[in-house]
Amino acid sequence: MSGMPALQLTERAVDFIDENHIMGLLAGKRPDAGRVREIIAKSLAKQALSVEETATLLLADTPQLNEEIFETARQLKKNVYGNRIVLFAPLYVGNKCVNDCTYCAFKRSNTLAIRRTLNQDELRQQVEALENKGHKRLILVFGEHQAYDPEFIAKSVRTVYETKVGHGEIRRVNINAAPLDHEGYAIVKASGIGTYQIFHETYHHETYARFHPADTRKGNYLYRLDGLSRAFEAGCDDVGLGVLFGLYDWRFEVLSLVTHALYLQERYNVGPHTISFPRIRPAVGVSLDENYQVDDESFKKLIAVLRLAVPYTGLILTARENAQVRRECMSFGVSQIDAGSRIELGGYTEAGDAQVMEREQFQLGDIRSLDEVMRELMNDGYVPSFCTSCYRVGRTGEHFMEFSIPGFIKEFCTPNALLTLEEYLVDYASPETRSAGERLIAEELAKLPEGDTKNTLLQRIRGIREKGEHDLYF
Ligand code: SAM
Numbered sequence: 476m477s478g479m480p481a482l483q484l485t486e487r488a489v490d491f492i493d494e495n496h497i498m499g500l501l502a503g504k505r506p507d508a509g510r511v512r513e514i515i516a517k518s519l520a521k522q523a524l525s526v527e528e529t530a531t532l533l534l535a536d537t538p539q540l541n542e543e544i545f546e547t548a549r550q551l552k553k554n555v556y557g558n559r560i561v562l563f564a565p566l567y568v569g570n571k572c573v574n575d576c577t578y579c580a581f582k583r584s585n586t587l588a589i590r591r592t593l594n595q596d597e598l599r600q601q602v603e604a605l606e607n608k609g610h611k612r613l614i615l616v617f618g619e620h621q622a623y624d625p626e627f628i629a630k631s632v633r634t635v636y637e638t639k640v641g642h643g644e645i646r647r648v649n650i651n652a653a654p655l656d657h658e659g660y661a662i663v664k665a666s667g668i669g670t671y672q673i674f675h676e677t678y679h680h681e682t683y684a685r686f687h688p689a690d691t692r693k694g695n696y697l698y699r700l701d702g703l704s705r706a707f708e709a710g711c712d713d714v715g716l717g718v719l720f721g722l723y724d725w726r727f728e729v730l731s732l733v734t735h736a737l738y739l740q741e742r743y744n745v746g747p748h749t750i751s752f753p754r755i756r757p758a759v760g761v762s763l764d765e766n767y768q769v770d771d772e773s774f775k776k777l778i779a780v781l782r783l784a785v786p787y788t789g790l791i792l793t794a795r796e797n798a799q800v801r802r803e804c805m806s807f808g809v810s811q812i813d814a815g816s817r818i819e820l821g822g823y824t825e826a827g828d829a830q831v832m833e834r835e836q837f838q839l840g841d842i843r844s845l846d847e848v849m850r851e852l853m854n855d856g857y858v859p860s861f862c863t864s865c866y867r868v869g870r871t872g873e874h875f876m877e878f879s880i881p882g883f884i885k886e887f888c889t890p891n892a893l894l895t896l897e898e899y900l901v902d903y904a905s906p907e908t909r910s911a912g913e914r915l916i917a918e919e920l921a922k923l924p925e926g927d928t929k930n931t932l933l934q935r936i937r938g939i940r941e942k943g944e945h946d947l948y949f
């Protein structure tokens with residue numbers, strides 16, 4: 476591990492995951508329906524739930540109460556977020572890794588994995604391929620390795636922003652990489668990143684130790700748990716949490732995620748921007764027992780409960796899930812999905828129709844094209860959005876604005892979603908997807924109140940459609 480900075484905990488790093496408390500909550504009795512409905516009402520009033528209240532929703536397991544929780548998640552999504560779904564693509568930059576996480580094909584002991592790090596030219600080619608499909612938002616993914624130090628991550632981010640082909644450009648780059656120290660975050664932040672994501676994988680200490688050997692960097696539970704706190708302290712106030720579901724009891728992990736979210740909110744005045752909830756997938760050189768596998772019904776419940784518990788946090792559903800599960804889960808409050816994803820290193824230019832397991836971290840469940848996913852979303856009544864305007868005009872914490880500023884969605888989010896959609900339709904869509912999109916835009920316009928915003932929006936949409944204008948936003 477030479478060349479990597481020592482893992483130095485700051486004095487105020489604390490382990491805020493109180494297992495006994497969480498276990499105690501989960502050992503509670505089935506709650507009465509009246510209490511569950513009080514909590515549901517609190518969610519509908521857009522108030523964040525406490526860990527205890529979240530536990531009550533998890534313990535409510537009659538079909539009737541479950542249906543009420545699902546319905547609340549659908550309503551929250553509809554009334555509060557609207558029908559937009561933000562789209563992005565993952566871009567794996569390098570799969571060398573010094574860690575040995577049992578579940579991951581990139582673990583250092585895996586001799587079956589083909590190791591590769593994209594050089595800047597190769598990275599550019601991947602970005603061009605993604606731009607040519609219509610993508611505007613990427614997440615760069617890295618193993619943990621001395622070759623992927625903060626300077627390298629920052630350089631990769633800059634290369635992505637600089638790469639432009641035709642009307643294509645990437646307007647937001649997020650990161651999923653190992654936790655850094657303060658200095659490292661500051662270097663990466665200066666390259667203009669959006670969200671820095673770190674998944675804690677499992678918050679259960681003993682399980683964490685089992686999957687992450689003690690002699691590896693990732694084996695240090697507290698250093699990872701404190702990773703996003705250091706990010707905040709270094710000026711990255713846009714962070715993403717996640718758990719790898721399937722390692723331990725999913726209900727424990729949900730309560731831990733809420734604990735982590737509330738901890739950040741309390742300590743830094745900003746909650747996490749997003750929560751991801753990947754379920755474990757098959758991977759080359761990996762065999763896992765299935766004791767804690769999360770079935771589809773439980774998966775839906777965990778998404779719905781998260782939606783109710785953390786109303787200001789975006790929920791990300793990835794292409795690990797197959798198309799049908801994604802379609803079914805979307806309505807429970809998901810706000811972002813990836814589409815047209817390939818996770819083999821170099822996969823956007825080199826991969827054929829089938830996935831090459833030796834070249835990827837795990838097997839994806841949904842490798843449909845962006846065009847196909849867009850069409851399905853629109854046929855289901857969702858407005859796919861590539862909007863990045865809040866970050867670009869400095870309106871950070873936009874989820875908070877969506878909730879707290881009356882009319883914000885109608886003034887900003889919906890118009891911007893429609894503008895980025897129109898741009899996609901003109902530049903990249905297949906004829907079939909374009910007609911589905913034009914139909915949807917007409918329906919959405921009809922729903923908007925008359926007034927200045929609508930007039931300007933109509934004018935801008937015409938500008939994109941008829942005069943080839945680009946990058947217009949409110
Ligand atoms: N190497 C960095 C780290 O571990 O923090 C970056 C993240 S890793 C490349 C991306 C994420 O993929 C991990 O945090 C983990 O949750 C997830 N992952 C690893 N193996 C997986 C598997 N077999 N199935 C599904 N997701 C997996």
Ligand code: SF4
Nearest residue numbers: 572574576579581582
């Ligand atoms: Fe490395 Fe991340 Fe995979 Fe662990 S999950 S082996 S740290 S790439």
